Amino acid sequence: MLTLDLSHLKGKKNLLAFSAGVDSSALFFLLLKYQIKFDIAIVNYGTRETSDEEEMHAKALAKQHKLFCHSIKAPTFHSHFEKQARDFRYEFFESLITIEGYDTLITAHQLNDQLEWLLMRLSKGAGLSELLGLEPVTQKGHYALVRPLLTYSKEELLHYLQTNAYPYFVDESNSDESYERNKFRKHFSDALISEYKEGIQRSMEYLRKDKEILESGFQTLYSNKLLHIVKLHAPAAKVKAADLTLKKLGYLLSAPQRQEIEKESSLVIGGAWSIALQEDLLFIAPFLTVDMPKKFKELCRVLKVPAKIRPYLFKENINPKFLISNF
Numbered sequence: 001m002l003t004l005d006l007s008h009l010k011g012k013k014n015l016l017a018f019s020a021g022v023d024s025s026a027l028f029f030l031l032l033k034y035q036i037k038f039d040i041a042i043v044n045y046g047t048r049e050t051s052d053e054e055e056m057h058a059k060a061l062a063k064q065h066k067l068f069c070h071s072i073k074a075p076t077f078h079s080h081f082e083k084q085a086r087d088f089r090y091e092f093f094e095s096l097i098t099i100e101g102y103d104t105l106i107t108a109h110q111l112n113d114q115l116e117w118l119l120m121r122l123s124k125g126a127g128l129s130e131l132l133g134l135e136p137v138t139q140k141g142h143y144a145l146v147r148p149l150l151t152y153s154k155e156e157l158l159h160y161l162q163t164n165a166y167p168y169f170v171d172e173s174n175s176d177e178s179y180e181r182n183k184f185r186k187h188f189s190d191a192l193i194s195e196y197k198e199g200i201q202r203s204m205e206y207l208r209k210d211k212e213i214l215e216s217g218f219q220t221l222y223s224n225k226l227l228h229i230v231k232l233h234a235p236a237a238k239v240k241a242a243d244l245t246l247k248k249l250g251y252l253l254s255a256p257q258r259q260e261i262e263k264e265s266s267l268v269i270g271g272a273w274s275i276a277l278q279e280d281l282l283f284i285a286p287f288l289t290v291d292m293p294k295k296f297k298e299l300c301r302v303l304k305v306p307a308k309i310r311p312y313l314f315k316e317n318i319n320p321k322f323l324i325s326n327f
Contacts, residue, residue: 025166117134228284232277
């Protein structure tokens with residue numbers, strides 16, 4: 001029996017990321033069961049014989065239940081398929097969210113996905129926040145990313161579909177070990193969940209609580225486009241605050257970069273991001289080199305705006321007086 005609390009989706013304009021596979025099909029019918037209003041969006045990558053059939057199935061399913069189905073055909077990706085496919089998929093979803101005014105994007109990530117992520121990050125060297133990369137709700141600026149199935153395994157979702165005779169497709173590419181995720185799934189995560197599901201479920205819950213405590217050492221005070229200003233409640237929170245903020249911005253720090261942030265009060269990471277500490281405020285913005293008027297630079301100096309942050313303020317026409325007055 002799958003029991004979900006979806007009350008926070010009531011009255012919202014919801015978009016379900018749909019693939020016609022086990023996970024998203026189970027979530028589709030669960031949303032119907034709990035009388036959640038939603039539309040669906042599917043990307044046709046054209047990589048399998050059933051790709052067009054899955055797209056037609058999604059459209060027919062949406063029509064049957066009086067929902068709207070957004071669909072798009074992806075271009076051919078010749079390298080780094082997983083990353084390019086994911087980037088294309090989320091660009092599509094976010095364009096729909098902006099144009100159609102959706103409040104939430106609902107995805108069907110489940111317990112197996114959580115464990116795969118944890119193991120993959122563990123193998124590369126990661127802290128607690130990176131190990132637990134999938135959250136039930138993540139605020140993404142103008143929309144919320146919601147993952148209602150994180151406590152359920154793929155086996156449970158499959159059983160739900162089969163018990164109710166609901167249709168679904170099986171993605172054969174999930175067995176292709178040239179993709180890193182599939183390798184971890186086949187050799188580690190599926191076997192572990194099959195044997196130790198209840199313990200893994202409890203561990204994920206404990207880790208999430210520990211993560212909340214860990215991240216309470218800082219607070220984001222201000223964000224505007226790509227500028228973030230974070231208040232540190234303790235100096236030791238600097239690396240973690242920078243790490244998580246940059247992660248939200250799509251940049252993952254390496255271990256040497258974390259060590260560099262720990263030592264320096266002002267630096268540029270990867271030639272792309274400026275990080276500067278001013279008392280208990282951590283400033284993070286894109287690294288830019290632009291000519292600024294002397295008057296603007298002097299104003300920033302008087303207001304104690306870090307030098308590496310000033311070019312971004314100037315380019316984006318962010319008033320330093322307004323910025324500092326908020327703190």
